[in-house]
Amino acid sequence: MTLTTDETRQWLLEFSKRIQEQKQYLSDLDQAIGDGDHGSNMARGVTAVEDMIKDDSLTKPSEVMKKAAMAMISKVGGASGPLYGSAFLDMSKIIDEESLPEVVEAGLNAIKKRGKAELEDKTMVDMWGPVVEALKTDTLTQAFIEETMEATKPLKAKKGRASYLNERSIGHLDPGAVSSGYLFIAMIEEVGKND
Amino acid sequence: MKKIINDSSRVVDEMIEGFCFAHQELVKKIDDYRVIVSRDIENQVGLVSGGGSGHEPAHAGFVGEGMLSAAVCGEVFSSPTPDQVLEGIKASDNGQGVLLVVKNYTGDVLNFDMAKELAEMEDIAVETVLVDDDIAVEDSTYTAGKRGVAGTIFVHKILGAYARQGKTLKELKELGDDLVGRIKTIGVALTAATVPEVGKPGFNLKADELEYGVGIHGEPGYLRETLKTSKDIAKELVEKLSQSFTFKEDGQYGVLVNGLGATPLMEQYVFLNDVKKELAESNMQIAYTKVGNYMTSLDMAGLSLTIIEFSGTTEIAALNEEVTTPSWG
Numbered sequence A: 001m002t003l004t005t006d007e008t009r010q011w012l013l014e015f016s017k018r019i020q021e022q023k024q025y026l027s028d029l030d031q032a033i034g035d036g037d038h039g040s041n042m043a044r045g046v047t048a049v050e051d052m053i054k055d056d057s058l059t060k061p062s063e064v065m066k067k068a069a070m071a072m073i074s075k076v077g078g079a080s081g082p083l084y085g086s087a088f089l090d091m092s093k094i095i096d097e098e099s100l101p102e103v104v105e106a107g108l109n110a111i112k113k114r115g116k117a118e119l120e121d122k123t124m125v126d127m128w129g130p131v132v133e134a135l136k137t138d139t140l141t142q143a144f145i146e147e148t149m150e151a152t153k154p155l156k157a158k159k160g161r162a163s164y165l166n167e168r169s170i171g172h173l174d175p176g177a178v179s180s181g182y183l184f185i186a187m188i189e190e191v192g193k194n195d
Numbered sequence B: 001m002k003k004i005i006n007d008s009s010r011v012v013d014e015m016i017e018g019f020c021f022a023h024q025e026l027v028k029k030i031d032d033y034r035v036i037v038s039r040d041i042e043n044q045v046g047l048v049s050g051g052g053s054g055h056e057p058a059h060a061g062f063v064g065e066g067m068l069s070a071a072v073c074g075e076v077f078s079s080p081t082p083d084q085v086l087e088g089i090k091a092s093d094n095g096q097g098v099l100l101v102v103k104n105y106t107g108d109v110l111n112f113d114m115a116k117e118l119a120e121m122e123d124i125a126v127e128t129v130l131v132d133d134d135i136a137v138e139d140s141t142y143t144a145g146k147r148g149v150a151g152t153i154f155v156h157k158i159l160g161a162y163a164r165q166g167k168t169l170k171e172l173k174e175l176g177d178d179l180v181g182r183i184k185t186i187g188v189a190l191t192a193a194t195v196p197e198v199g200k201p202g203f204n205l206k207a208d209e210l211e212y213g214v215g216i217h218g219e220p221g222y223l224r225e226t227l228k229t230s231k232d233i234a235k236e237l238v239e240k241l242s243q244s245f246t247f248k249e250d251g252q253y254g255v256l257v258n259g260l261g262a263t264p265l266m267e268q269y270v271f272l273n274d275v276k277k278e279l280a281e282s283n284m285q286i287a288y289t290k291v292g293n294y295m296t297s298l299d300m301a302g303l304s305l306t307i308i309e310f311s312g313t314t315e316i317a318a319l320n321e322e323v324t325t326p327s328w329g
């Protein structure tokens, strides 16, 4: 089943709402192992996403997703902007034809290609990877997403700013994995609601 | 937080307005973008740099004839976005391509990479030189690699001179990659910087503590100690640098003492004097010296020491060449 335009829009709006609610928390997570700006970076991005996808003339999921990609690319900065932006952009290329597991997998591949991170490097890949697997086996739940956030805690960062800390990055959640978790919680809530 | 600002979210825009007013004969701002361009775009390869704001005078202060064609300003301590960098590239291209000088941080690398791809889609040839001079961080496949700090200004100046001489994009890229490997920096912080939008210092040092190896965004360093004399600090930093260089007796070197924002020039000169004595023991030749605030970290107190190993006299000449920029001096 493919997504409708409305589902895509509602998904992103719900994502935006969650990011804005958790802005301070995301920055606090980033303060512990990065530079404390992940919440404000993401909040700046999703505010622009909201503005750009409100437009009623967008009639296809791909148009909505592409607007969201452009908003993230041009407003976030930092490492997370190009990563979310590349993910949304590649998702937009197939979202009209393919169903959710393939769409999210396209996003995962874009993130890996741009950031060159692998599983267990303590990045957002550690959320997107497990979520793709769970989608394929139809086992994705909010509890699974929350466990996946927690699972970044014992990892040692090998990419991004947190990698400067080496061992000291252990014991903290990865902020990008948590913000990505909100994206997927929003997805569970808004996609397939009317089935 | 005690700062002379209005609205913390407007700091970068208001700074740019003031900067462009002060230096209007030399630079201009591209409308609707945080991009500062030289009024003198010469018929040469364009040189574009940038990064987060908060490091003033880097990078906009080095825009002008003989150095950068354009500088792109991100939010405080956060990389500029690809669309912004793309504008800087377009404004700097004369058909001979554009070289990007990027400090090695994941955010900067990813955003400048995307800008490069966008520019290539518009048929502009773009190459990137990554600066990673901070030896506080180990370079391994398990980290994002060494960070780019104050040594970046040597790259701006030397490649700026080469670009003015008419070197091609390919030549500049090769020269730049080679140059970067011979520039090393290590810093020391006495207090942390306060990002306006955050409102509190990025880390806490006790009144009598210092930290070696702190990055220009307050990234943690490698050692905390009770405050030392300038002599002891010079000894530590030179020692650390000499582990990554093998100082050659007949080799020629350049030294940059860079203030991080809140350390007076007086202390920077005191420190340079101690560095000079430390280096004298290695019998190396110091062929170039620069002291001042060039790559700052807002209101951080502390300084960094950069050493460049010259490949020959052309690099020294390139550093000494006259330029017309707001801040090279």
Ligand SMILES: Nc1ncnc2c1ncn2[C@@H]1O[C@H](COP(=O)(O)OP(=O)(O)O)[C@@H](O)[C@H]1O
Pocket: A030, A034, A035, A036, A037, A038, A041, A042, A077, A078, A079, A080, A081, A083, A111, A114, A115, A116, A117, A122, A123, A124, A125, A159, A160, A161, A174, A175, A176, A177, B106, B107, B108
């Ligand atoms: N190479 C990478 N690949 C995938 N994700 C990354 C990479 N580098 C950083 N990240 C993600 O980006 C997040 C940090 O984002 P943010 O704080 O917005 O940017 P910055 O690190 O530039 O300040 C990290 O928590 C991590 O999930």
Ligand SMILES: [Mg+2]
Pocket: A030, A034, A035, A036, A037, A038, A078, A161
């Ligand atoms: Mg961050």
